[in-house]
Amino acid sequence: MTDTGGFGTAEAVQAENAALFGAPGAGGADNHAAFVRAQAVLPGGVSSPVRAYGSVGGDPRFLASARGPYVTDVAGREYVDLVCSWGPALLGHAHPDVVAAVQEAAARGLSFGAPTLGEVELAEEIRRRVPAAERVRLVSTGTEATMTAIRLARGVTGRDVVVKFAGCYHGHVDALLAEAGSGVATLALPGSAGVTEATAAETLVLPYNDLAAVEAAFAERGSEIAAVITEASPANMGVVPPAEGFNEGLRRITAAHGALLVLDEVLTGFRVGPSGWWGLENAALRGQGADGYTPDLFTFGKVVGGGMPVAAVGGPATVMDQLAPLGPVYQAGTLSGNPVAVAAGLATLRLADDAVYARVDEVAGVLSSAVGAALDAAGLPHRVQRAGSLFSVFFGDLAASAGVRDYAQAQAQETFRYRAFFHAMLDAGVSLPPSVFEAWFVSAAHDDAAVTRILDAFPAAARAAAKATPD
Numbered sequence: 001m002t003d004t005g006g007f008g009t010a011e012a013v014q015a016e017n018a019a020l021f022g023a024p025g026a027g028g029a030d031n032h033a034a035f036v037r038a039q040a041v042l043p044g045g046v047s048s049p050v051r052a053y054g055s056v057g058g059d060p061r062f063l064a065s066a067r068g069p070y071v072t073d074v075a076g077r078e079y080v081d082l083v084c085s086w087g088p089a090l091l092g093h094a095h096p097d098v099v100a101a102v103q104e105a106a107a108r109g110l111s112f113g114a115p116t117l118g119e120v121e122l123a124e125e126i127r128r129r130v131p132a133a134e135r136v137r138l139v140s141t142g143t144e145a146t147m148t149a150i151r152l153a154r155g156v157t158g159r160d161v162v163v164k165f166a167g168c169y170h171g172h173v174d175a176l177l178a179e180a181g182s183g184v185a186t187l188a189l190p191g192s193a194g195v196t197e198a199t200a201a202e203t204l205v206l207p208y209n210d211l212a213a214v215e216a217a218f219a220e221r222g223s224e225i226a227a228v229i230t231e232a233s234p235a236n237m238g239v240v241p242p243a244e245g246f247n248e249g250l251r252r253i254t255a256a257h258g259a260l261l262v263l264d265e266v267l268t269g270f271r272v273g274p275s276g277w278w279g280l281e282n283a284a285l286r287g288q289g290a291d292g293y294t295p296d297l298f299t300f301g302k303v304v305g306g307g308m309p310v311a312a313v314g315g316p317a318t319v320m321d322q323l324a325p326l327g328p329v330y331q332a333g334t335l336s337g338n339p340v341a342v343a344a345g346l347a348t349l350r351l352a353d354d355a356v357y358a359r360v361d362e363v364a365g366v367l368s369s370a371v372g373a374a375l376d377a378a379g380l381p382h383r384v385q386r387a388g389s390l391f392s393v394f395f396g397d398l399a400a401s402a403g404v405r406d407y408a409q410a411q412a413q414e415t416f417r418y419r420a421f422f423h424a425m426l427d428a429g430v431s432l433p434p435s436v437f438e439a440w441f442v443s444a445a446h447d448d449a450a451v452t453r454i455l456d457a458f459p460a461a462a463r464a465a466a467k468a469t470p471d
């Protein structure tokens with residue numbers, strides 16, 4: 001495997017890290033002390049619940065720096081990172097060209113509250129990759145993007161009800177937290193307190209990958225449904241790709257009933273391919289002689305900001321022009337299209353060429369096969385599921401059958417095994433997402449040295465998972 005990350009060799013990265021941040025082990029601070037201090041001022045010691053180690057136990061690692069495929073904690077310990085900031089770090093952490101673009105932008109001013117040409121260039125780059133995003137509204141988080149898409153769908157259709165799928169996560173939008181994946185799944189919550197009954201009543205939650213359930217819901221309430229929102233390829237209940245024809249089926253049903261289809265590519269967009277999951281799926285469909293499908297609205301986040309707060313909604317002009325200032329659907333933001341954040345997103349997308357996507361696919365292929373082989377060798381039933389460069393492991397017999405197709409099956413796995421697996425990997429210097437329901441993220445900076453460290457850690461982690469017992 002070649003080094004396509006733009007960071008130089010692993011030795012060079014480590015030497016540079018040591019020069020910048022001190023030698024590994026020389027951090028001086030201690031994660032436990034940091035966590036105790038944090039809990040006195042941040043609820044749960046974290047600014048976002050998925051960062052807590054609730055389901056795996058122990059102290060979260062407080063990070064001091066990150067570069068290439070590595071993150072370094074406050075104690076100076078370095079880990080190969082398979083979280084990648086939960087998606088944005090497609091090129092690896094602190095890519096020199098992205099950092100330079102941010103520094104240049106920052107030197108020109110942090111925020112203007114006026115339009116900039118950078119926003120135009122970023123929107124043009126999004127549209128170049130996803131032509132159906134004729135118009136793009138820039139926001140700061142994926143949550144804002146899905147919230148805006150839902151409001152727009154309601155404004156355009158004059159209808160109230162939104163359909164979502166169990167196990168899909170679309171950010172912490174009131175209407176979309178019911179049976180949500182990600183942290184809501186990790187904490188085994190049905191949804192969230194604080195969401196009014198009136199709001200919950202306007203959300204229909206259906207089982208994923210079940211077109212018959214969607215047909216039935218539309219047969220009963222079609223005239224009330226404003227939109228169906230779906231993760232383009234779900235990765236917040238573990239990785240559960242759409243069954244063949246599922247997304248196309250949603251397109252057919254929504255179109256027949258005058259509802260909008262919102263394809264949430266916050267996680268998959270510009271990560272699994274240059275045009276996201278939609279691009280991959282449509283290329284495959286066209287290869288089979290089919291027409292492909294196009295949703296009404298796309299939501300983007302994560303990679304589109306390259307590690308800074310940028311997200312976006314995109315769609316046809318006829319729909320998008322219903323947003324203020326042209327139309328009656330209001331949406332706004334002091335920091336929307338922030339010039340420094342936009343510079344990071346633009347630099348990232350411009351660097352995300354075919355070689356980058358080839359590298360993340362290659363690394364995902366090597367790691368997903370190797371983790372499966374290690375679990376086989378340890379005699380532990382499991383299933384590794386993959387969607388492009390995203391993958392995750394489901395533990396236990398049930399998951400090993402025909403594949404995990406929905407949230408009920410994902411929840412039925414032996415989640416307790418992940419705690420042992422996670423900590424064995426962490427002890428070996430590999431940082432995984434601290435929840436079995438999250439995807440594993442790789443970057444183009446994961447060079448052979450980083451990959452070897454991960455491969456070396458799998459056998460012991462698999463044996464630890466095989467020995468684990470329920471709490």
Ligand SMILES: Cc1ncc(COP(=O)(O)O)c(C=O)c1O
Pocket residue numbers: 141142143144146169170171172231236264265266267268301302311
């Ligand atoms: C599919 C999907 N949609 C939306 C979001 C929300 O994005 P954010 O955390 O930036 O609000 C996330 C992840 O967090 C996601 O994975």
Ligand SMILES: NCC(=O)CCC(=O)O
Pocket residue numbers: 048049050051086087169182183235236438439
């Ligand atoms: N896959 C889930 C996320 O990316 C969530 C990140 C967060 O809520 O901090």
